[in-house]
Amino acid sequence: RVWLADTVTLALPWPAALPADARARVEAVLAPLAEHRRRTFALRVARWWDDLVAGLTPYPDPPALAARVLELAAAAYRDRGEDLHLLDERRSLEPDWFQRPDVVGYAGYAERLTEEGTLAAVAGLGDHLSDLGVRYLHLMPLLQPRPAPNDGGYAVADYRSVRSDLGTMEDLRGLTTTLRERGISVCLDLVLNHVAREHAWARAAREGDEHYRRYFHVYPDRELPDAYERTLLEVFPDFAPGNFTWDEQLQGWVWTTFNDYQWDLAWDNPDVFAELADIILFLANQGVEILRLDAIAFLWKRMGTQCQNEPEVHQLTQALRALARITAPALVFKAEAIVGPNEVVHYLGQGQHHGKVSDLAYHNSLMVQIWSMLASADARLATHALGRFPVVPATTAWITYLRCHDDIGWAIDDDDARSVMVDGHGHRTFLSDYYSGEFPGSWATGLVFQHNPATGDKRISGSAASLAGLERALELTERAIDEQGAQEAASAVDEAVARLLLGYAVVYGFGGIPVIWSGDEVASLGDDAWAQAPETAADNRWVHRPRLDAQAVAEAAAAPGSAPGRVLRGMQQLARARSGLPHLHASVAAEVVAAPDPAVFVVVRRHPVGPMVQLYNLTATPRTVPGWWVRELGLPVDQTIDALNGYPPSLSADGSVYLSTYQPVWLVRP
Ligand code: GLC
Numbered sequence: 001r002v003w004l005a006d007t008v009t010l011a012l013p014w015p016a017a018l019p020a021d022a023r024a025r026v027e028a029v030l031a032p033l034a035e036h037r038r039r040t041f042a043l044r045v046a047r048w049w050d051d052l053v054a055g056l057t058p059y060p061d062p063p064a065l066a067a068r069v070l071e072l073a074a075a076a077y078r079d080r081g082e083d084l085h086l087l088d089e090r091r092s093l094e095p096d097w098f099q100r101p102d103v104v105g106y107a108g109y110a111e112r113l114t115e116e117g118t119l120a121a122v123a124g125l126g127d128h129l130s131d132l133g134v135r136y137l138h139l140m141p142l143l144q145p146r147p148a149p150n151d152g153g154y155a156v157a158d159y160r161s162v163r164s165d166l167g168t169m170e171d172l173r174g175l176t177t178t179l180r181e182r183g184i185s186v187c188l189d190l191v192l193n194h195v196a197r198e199h200a201w202a203r204a205a206r207e208g209d210e211h212y213r214r215y216f217h218v219y220p221d222r223e224l225p226d227a228y229e230r231t232l233l234e235v236f237p238d239f240a241p242g243n244f245t246w247d248e249q250l251q252g253w254v255w256t257t258f259n260d261y262q263w264d265l266a267w268d269n270p271d272v273f274a275e276l277a278d279i280i281l282f283l284a285n286q287g288v289e290i291l292r293l294d295a296i297a298f299l300w301k302r303m304g305t306q307c308q309n310e311p312e313v314h315q316l317t318q319a320l321r322a323l324a325r326i327t328a329p330a331l332v333f334k335a336e337a338i339v340g341p342n343e344v345v346h347y348l349g350q351g352q353h354h355g356k357v358s359d360l361a362y363h364n365s366l367m368v369q370i371w372s373m374l375a376s377a378d379a380r381l382a383t384h385a386l387g388r389f390p391v392v393p394a395t396t397a398w399i400t401y402l403r404c405h406d407d408i409g410w411a412i413d414d415d416d417a418r419s420v421m422v423d424g425h426g427h428r429t430f431l432s433d434y435y436s437g438e439f440p441g442s443w444a445t446g447l448v449f450q451h452n453p454a455t456g457d458k459r460i461s462g463s464a465a466s467l468a469g470l471e472r473a474l475e476l477t478e479r480a481i482d483e484q485g486a487q488e489a490a491s492a493v494d495e496a497v498a499r500l501l502l503g504y505a506v507v508y509g510f511g512g513i514p515v516i517w518s519g520d521e522v523a524s525l526g527d528d529a530w531a532q533a534p535e536t537a538a539d540n541r542w543v544h545r546p547r548l549d550a551q552a553v554a555e556a557a558a559a560p561g562s563a564p565g566r567v568l569r570g571m572q573q574l575a576r577a578r579s580g581l582p583h584l585h586a587s588v589a590a591e592v593v594a595a596p597d598p599a600v601f602v603v604v605r606r607h608p609v610g611p612m613v614q615l616y617n618l619t620a621t622p623r624t625v626p627g628w629w630v631r632e633l634g635l636p637v638d639q640t641i642d643a644l645n646g647y648p649p650s651l652s653a654d655g656s657v658y659l660s661t662y663q664p665v666w667l668v669r670p
Helices: 002-007 020-030 035-055 062-079 082-093 119-131 169-181 200-206 223-229 270-284 311-327 341-348 364-376 380-387 414-419 424-435 470-479 483-509 540-544 550-558 563-579 627-632
Strands: 104-108 134-139 143-145 156-162 185-191 194-196 244-247 252-255 262-264 290-294 332-335 360-362 397-401 447-452 457-461 513-517 590-594 600-607 610-617 623-625 657-659 664-668
Touching: 020 035, 020 062, 035 062, 035 311, 062 270, 062 311, 119 134, 119 169, 134 290, 134 513, 156 169, 156 270, 169 185, 185 270, 194 200, 223 244, 252 262, 270 290, 270 311, 311 332, 311 341, 332 341, 341 360, 341 364, 364 380, 364 397, 364 424, 364 483, 380 414, 380 590, 380 600, 397 483, 414 424, 424 457, 447 540, 457 540, 470 483, 483 513, 483 563, 483 600, 483 610, 483 664, 513 563, 550 563, 600 623, 610 657, 623 627, 657 664
Parallel strands: 104 134, 104 513, 134 185, 156 194, 185 290, 290 332, 332 360, 360 397, 397 513
Antiparallel strands: 143 156, 194 262, 244 252, 447 457, 590 600, 600 610, 610 664, 623 657
């Protein structure tokens, strides 16, 4: 055997379909590597080659393009750090790592997480994150953007350098390594629909370089833009109306779905595909483990459509995913597609793309339905809408969340609303009015974002705590002049805290990676400074992008009875409860069930260890759920515990489960 290992060199197991000349070029790139490394690469190519070629069918010569990008992949593989090769092996042995119940996510702006405001300083947050059970950290855009305004970094001028105020690429590499040692994986944005008009490609195009002009959709006159506009929607109707921008230097109209300085890339150009593929692999080599594919729905344009969710988007994702699996299998893709239920499931893979596109996708509908349920104290619409969600592959997971850096658009489907005898438009208006505080009796203090008079849409900005009523409750506390006023204010605070925690309990219980939006864990109210700063004054989403104040975190931890203290403890408790519950593994689907009382939202998770029944009281008044009804779901209530506190649930004399104000209960067999 020693003789064999020493002298026999096996041919590398390339797929037969890989053309000989491409094989030779790739072998030349891999030449400096040890044989076992080259073999692993060849095996992976054999495994994913067909998916890569199939994903490239939108382009004229898929095998040729596949061979071209395979050379890029080989170079990235050759340059990949030893620690990351090891990570690739580890993740290949535990491909479900991100589906596990002990994974909690956290998201925020690197410069707003610490006092120093640098990447290196983020490592110092480790204890706070560990206390919250965080295993996944999404740092908001930190690659070099254009000078402000830059849409919070979503207008990238250079994908290969880090914003200089935050640090360097080496700092990023260092941070991903340090955090990984603490069990935390870093997620970064990949803005792939557009670049800043200051990006080198856009600059070259403006200087008249034809090659780079073809990286963008540029039209000499309004004929085609007008034709496209007929079916396009508007993302920022208020501060960036229209989807095209005239550029003097280009002497053309350039496609700009978002702001006028964010130029959409022409993904129908194979050069654009190759550039972005290379950037993905470069970021993977910095130790980034999850890439958030920003605004992915918009990549492919087709006349006569909304130019969102076109089938080519999924083909291109499949090709990118295959390349990543060949080079850096530890890398996970997360789709940011804020689209309806029937569309969003395609981002996790449906039909031929099953298991071949993104692993994670944002559950925007769940987020919207949670706020809708809290405002209406009624679970019927949510139960119907979430209940008809198509099945997603068991290898994927939702990103569940209550708030993020963006506004909330009231994505309530008209048909869903009609099915429960609600008028869709009316309900959306109600939610906007409720959360902007205009609706009589509302507890919320949000702001209207991008009112579109043409459609009646009014999106909402505001922190979770403000939308849950804490800001208003604290105002009441300050204004209280007598004992009764103080008592009313105190119960308003209690209710706001309970509402916020109820929202997060649904987020933690639904299944998938629950992601905390930075500041929510200490009931942060928001940041009014946005209105004064010229770069942010036009964009009130900055109200809910506050700085994480280390002192506020320390105070919350030291004062467990305060509102921030209760929220912090509550969220730590949710993470602890979650981590011990196999029912919450993301391979298990969430079922929503209509309870006898429409003011109670019910989620059931059927795992081979037994069912888990989650009950959420959507109101400030106590509710009960009949024991016999829970038993029909497979759980005799007198043989259960509430996993949120480890005790048997409170049962009334007739065996009903009792739920206090906004109480969540997670019933399982002990
Ligand atoms: C995504 C981001 C949003 C940004 C947009 C354009 O939707 O979440 O903040 O404005 O993409 O990049």
